[in-house]
Amino acid sequence: MFTGIIQAVGRVAALEPVGGDLRLSIDVGELDLGDVRPGDSIAVNGVCLTAIALDAGRFSADVSVETLDCTTLGSLAPGARVNLEKALRLADRLGGHLVSGHVDGVGEVVSIAPDARSLRWVFAVPANLARYVAAKGSVAVDGVSLTVNEVDGRRFGVNLIPHTMQHTRFVDCTSGTRVNIEVDLMARYAERLSAPHED
Template sequence: MFTGIVAALGTITKLHRRGEDIRLTVSSGKLDMSDVALGDSIATNGVCLTVVEFGNDYYCADVSAETIKYTGFAHYSTGSKVNLEKAMRPTDRFGGHIVSGHVDGVGTINSITDHGEYVEIWVEAPADIAKYIAHKGSITVDGVSLTVNEVQGAAFMLWIIPHTLQETVIGEYKAGSQVNLEVDVVARYIERLMQGKHAAEPTNNDISMAFLAENGFLKK
């Protein structure tokens, strides 16, 4: 479990193909590796990866073909910068929101506008996760916990302060950049709860207006 508060900016130094999978080596930058052990989890651009080898200034992790297919790892190369966060401890400050490190989809940066004190970024989300993105709600972008400031269809807007631009990969975004998105897990639980007695039925997860009316969420 993570909080979406990035601890360091790392760099991919090696991508070793192992069949359809990849053995990834990351230079850990200023991330404190003194308490890292084999099997620990490190969120790498928002993807929960397991440490299989490490040193004072690096770690290695295996990235499966499934993860490559559904995340931005398909576009990464040697030299790519990545946001890093170690798994949270019970005593840590909870500065962001609940982040699982399980990416829901890859978004695209539509536009970036510099307003001086902050940068306005519009992101286009995959259509199937747009319903989970809400105005003033939380979303994880490449492992960074952020607040959604505006929503238009499947697109949403973020305000990014200079500190975040400097300390994360967001400072390197350009129009067209691909980003890992993880929606707020609370939204998914609410959707499941709203299915009520139908949750155990082998049907699709779409919630229709008829379903809402039948279960008392709409006035007749």
């Protein structure tokens, strides 16, 4: 589990095809790997990955075909900046919202406009995810916990404050940029619990 509070921005060091899927190596920038061991989880642009190898300032993870199919990780290029967050510990503050790192689908940036000192962003999500996005609810975009301002069909708007822009990869995004979307866990479970039970 994660909180959606990005701890560092890293860069893609290498992408290596291995047996039909991908091995991804990330230079972690200011992320402290001192308490990370092989087998631990790190979210990369909101995708929970298992660190399989650790070196000074770098970790590697295998990315399955399933993950490549439903996230943007397969389209990354060496040098691309990525949002990083280590897995939540029980004693940590939950500054964002509970994020599983299991991406539901890929959305895209529709527009970015100034809004006082913030920026108003509009994202579009696949039709099958739109029902899970609610005004004043939470959504994770590339692993960043955001509060939804308004919803209009498949589109939703958020405000990004200067701190968020300075400490995430959003500074690299423009209209049309594809992003990983994870809807709120509670919305998914609420739908499942309210569905008719079948034996």
